[in-house]
Amino acid sequence: MLRRELITVRNTLTSDDVREAAASLARRALELPELARARTVAAYVSVGSEPGTLTLLDALRARGVRVLLPALLPDNDLDWGAYAGEGSLARVQHGGGMALFEPTGARLGPGAVTQADVVLLPGLAVDAHGMRLGRGGGSYDRVLSRLEHAGAHPALVVLLYDAEVVDRVPAEAHDRPVHAVVTPSAVRRFGRG
16 A cells, blocks of 8 residues: 555656656765775666656766666566666566566676676665665565575665655565665765674
8 A cells, every 4th residue: 555655646747846856866876985995786777756866877887887787587587787878778568567677788697797896776665774665576676686695795775756755665584685775855864883
């Protein structure tokens, strides 16, 4: 029910709202020390009314950061490819009407995410304990599990709108907290560990 409510609110945003939030998110995210030090960042391309990511992706690339973007596999796992600018993306239609922008270059395998210094995660909300509510497909749960099994410890950061930082989201035993959430007006940090 919470997912539906959050998506409904996002769907009321205008393209101007999304564009303005994306610019503020990029400015705020680029101030993160984790991103300033990062050599490789695993990210995603926002779609629809999601908080915009392209401005941030281009700024990271301009800094010389290697940006990895996901490609959805048939089993909902994620493969990865390098971002080489907006022209290196293709709109890919997936089952259930979901269309995503994915990298067109060589696939690096699901394990490529373990090379990231920072992983930017999509989400619908984050709570006061750093628990992230995703869309429910499980793709990023697999990413977080893969990182844990590989002994990789990148900074986990979620990009959201201000109203999507909430008191509590439903969490299951396998869920892991993120380290920070960036909104257009603030950065909120949670414990690393």
